[in-house]
Amino acid sequence: MKIKEFIGSTVLDKNANVVGKVDNVDFDTATGKIETITLTLQKNLFSRDELEISFEDIATIGAYIILNKEITKEEEIEEEAETVEIEIKDEEKE
Incomplete structure (x- = not known):
């Protein structure tokens, strides 16, 4: 499979x-x-969030990418909170 x-x-x-x-x-x-893949999560028409997954969490790659773990809404929310914290810290440095 090619990266594109x-x-x-x-x-x-x-x-x-x-x-x-x-x-x-x-x-x-x-x-x-x-090392990692970044997923775009579709929340609604105008809102998208990202979730970073380790390559070790991938079970198979084919027509679909299937993970070997369950992704819960709580995990997505935690990941979003971490992303917001990082963005805030980076802005404070500037």
């Missing part, structure tokens, strides 16, 4: 619930291996 085919793939958790779509891939520059 991977971006935009639908991601399902281990219970076959749609989590989101692959938005970005982070590589280790020394080894060339994928």
Whole structure:
């Protein structure tokens, strides 16, 4: 699979619930291996959030990306809170 085919793939958790779509891939520059993938979570028409998943959490890659773990709404909310904290800290440095 080419990376351009991977971006935009639908991601399902281990219970076959749609989590989101692959938005970005982070590589280790020394080894060339994928470290994390960033998912775009569709909340509503005008709101999107991101969730970062470790490559080790991927069970299979094919027509869908299937994770070997369950993604709950609480986990998505925690990830959103971490993202907001990081953005706030970065803005304070500037």
